[in-house]
Amino acid sequence: MNEKVVQVSLTNSIYWNVHTFALIESGKVYDFDVGDKGQLGTELVAQDSERGTPEWVEIDLS
Known part of the structure; x- marks a missing residue:
């Protein structure tokens, strides 16, 4: 993420x-989430229980 x-x-x-x-x-919009149930349409790597790096959520508010 190179934006403010x-x-x-x-x-x-x-x-x-x-x-x-x-x-x-x-x-x-980016999220840092647990997401263990795919709540935001993104999946975790098999061994991970949460995401510490931002993941773009395909919602554009511009």
Whole structure:
């Protein structure tokens, strides 16, 4: 990610896993998530239980 982050949103619930979203200046959204159920349409590598690097979520808010 070579763009400036303009907003960060953290989510947490007793029913869902934690997700962290970053909105960048171009309007794209990235997430850092547990995602063990494929909630955002991305899959984890077999041995991983969470993602520490940003993954682009195909939502464009521009």
